[in-house]
Amino acid sequence: MKLNWIISLVVVVMGMQGCRSIPVEKQLDKILLRADQVGAGQMPAEPEKVRSPFMAWDVQRPTFPTRQDTVWPAENIQTKLDQLAAQGGGTLVLKGHHHTGRITLRSHINLQLDAGSVLEFESEIEDFLPVVFTRNEGVELYSLGACIYANGAENIAVTGWGKVIGPGDGSIRSKTMTHDVIEKIVDSNTPVERRIYDGKTADFIFPPALIAPINCKKVWIEGVSLERTVFWNIVPTYCEDVVIRGVRIQSIGIPRGDGIDIESCNRVLVEYCTLNTGDDCIAVKAGRGYDGLRVNRPSENIVVRYCFSEKGHGGFTIGSETAGMAKQVYVHDCVFGKTNVGIRFKTRRPRGGGGSAMRFERIRMRDVESALRWDMLGQAQHVGNQANRDFEVQKNALTPRFSNIQIKDIYIDAAKDCIKIEGIPESVLDDVRIDRVFGRGDRYLSVKDAKNIKIKNSVFVCKDTSVSTTNVSGLIQDRVRVMTEAP
Template identity: 70%
Template sequence: MKNLFVIVFLVALAIAQGCKSIPLEKQLDDALPKADQVGADNLPTEIETVYSPFFEGSFARPTFPDRRDSILADEGGEEIQKKIDKIAAAGGGILLLKKGNYHSGRITLRSNINLHLEEGAVLTFKNEIADFLPVVFTRNEGVELYSLGACIYANGAKNIAITGRGKIIGPGDGSVRKNTMTHDVIENIVHSDTPVEDRVYDGKTAAFIFPPALIAPINCQDVWIEGISLARSAFWNVVPTYCENVVIRGLRINSVGIQRGDGIDIESSKNVLVEYCTLRTGDDCIAIKAGRGYDGLRVNKPSENIIVRYCLAAQGHGGFTIGSETAGMAKQVYVHDCVFTGTDVGIRFKTRRPRGGGGANIRFENIRMDVVHSALRWDMLGQALHVGNQASREFSVAKNALTPRFADIDLKNIYIGSSADCIKIEGIPESVLANVTFDRIYGQGVRYLSLKDAKNIRLKDSQFFCEDTRIDSLNVSGLEQKNVKLITKDKKL
């Protein structure tokens, strides 16, 4: 990856010296990473130098006591938890799952434990609610409650890891999937004025449960997840929540066809590095979240100091998404040198009027994408299916505690190979999108730019090759275009 930075630097230097004969399309196409240069297949052994414009990141591989135990497939999945507890009681160490097939209920990691799945080890989780009881404290879609938690869970642990070349598979057909709550949005089911300890969903107190993520540590410090493959999630795949110092690298995630099958969701966590992951998902590939509605405001924990780099989003709703549950805000997020190919949307910012939050101090650099719908998308209203009349900008809403906001966002060196909309912005009248800069964007698409409810939007040194190069705008102020070239593409081409 260091070579990519050298190429970008040389291109920038050539331009600064007056060599402007190289078309922007070629400059970016030559300099930016391609799909075969990012993702899990290119994972280096050690973490390369980490940089963010917002914070000084330092991430180091964890160490564990020199204490090892192992599991053979024929010992049964119940032995996994017993041996984890035994190693933890002795001070920590490594539990090795050797090559073979394992079936287990929920596994809870303890401090100073590395669960290592060697290549050929396949850990499949059971299908019934009883396999994930008793309920545990968790956060589901941004709301705190007690339910099934996660297939691999931890609460308050320090120095934990899940590593190796093995595979983790979520529950199949059974009561977990059959009894998952899907009939309404969660804030209509779990009321914010109900004490958290009374929000119990075990399949008995209510006829439904909230499904387990595959891996979801909560309130943990120093979390390392590396190398494994994940499939058939019942819900989101990897969800560090209220965690600090998290590294997620070299994962292969496949949840195609699974509703709400997000790949990696960073939830109200701090100091996070995500790198060299390959994602094919049934929902968003990588997402930043920070709580939902009044419950998220009560907790008030942002997702902050986050770096995402060298990842490949090969299928999913969004390559990288912020929202739509961000009541605690997403801030100081830096995403660079990633490829999004075949996703519905490339980079997406989502809020909803009843959910609050948003984000600020966010930067994207050196991104290549080929997408189905919008390449760069702000969607602050949502759908009536989820939020009723509030999904319409014609529905007047006064500013309140849940009014979302996005501001101070920079996008630079973005190559859009194909899209329907290169840039599509839908803010909200009472809280317009503010202070967004687009710098050195090459975009091909059907439509160039759509703007609603925005101010101080700046585009510079960019080129767009579209069937429709008109600007569709409503309630926009401070739109600036400097050295932006628009070329109308013949629809027959």
């Protein structure tokens, strides 16, 4: 409440005509959180109530049956989990250094990693067989699933202060499909139950994420550290009521090493996480191409707060697989460090999707390539000629769209591009409101294929102060100062 009061006061001060006002740079620098105030090291014991513009959620820690068991390295984790599940659930505490194949969680079980414990996964395909139902890069299929997997479970948790380590060198890594984009490999017309990739039906597999529950309710992931993933790290899919808090993720140097990817979920809270990733730090997704349209499940009612995206491709990203759409997303009070992009909105013409009803507030960016980035075309290596805006595409079921986005109270310490927008001619970016931004960078503003873009109450200090536009209407700059040197 105190922070909201301060911000309301700032609005009043800025709106007063003829009165001396505090420079927006100093206003924002004072009220926005810093790196040492967010991330896993700052996590309180219990989460605060969620106050989103789109929903209210009184987050409650899950409870489990009081029975507890301990598993030591010489014992089989899955056997212990199944025994506990047969008794109605409880807490399974891991101690020591474990080597295991895939683990499947059951309802009403908390898998707790004791401080100092290590859960390290094996590296061969046979350690993850039989194949299980999963979604890989937004496409449903049967393959290795996840190192920690659950399907249709309720009230499950992975907690504690131990470490989860993904597979090392072995057949999983050597046989991972990398030779093409997934929609050209998995035919959307093939029934899902026949999309089997076990290393035998085809000479490749789709790799396991580290933690990926699917079709689950009441999921709680807290405190653990993750490293050496083969693929994305934490990926709840088709889940409801998910809380991810206080995790540390290290996947620098791992291609497709996303930190947290939210796939077609409803009611998700991500808070106090620290991310150093080989791809996007936190991303929202909702299915890919025609397979995503078939499923048609959005990601909605998502809150991300008090996170530190230290290094990665994107501090926070929507896309690029969002055929089911992303909506009612609220990101606030975060810090993005040396990420390629601060806030990124991605679509691709052959993948569909996009989103609406999104709000971003009180975010500090320290050293980014692009601070606010709309990238709706992609690269030719992934989508061929469709990455060129001059390549004419008629509107169709997969035409992406973004609209109704509000961004305010943003401090950009250093960027090459402060605001860079690349929409698509057949579906221009629509209705973006940017308010109270201080940006320091090489270039101020580039806009292609957009309408109804409003920037106000902002200051930018850039080497290139020009505004570049292509196919833009309704661009409004209200009380915006752009200069080459700070006053």
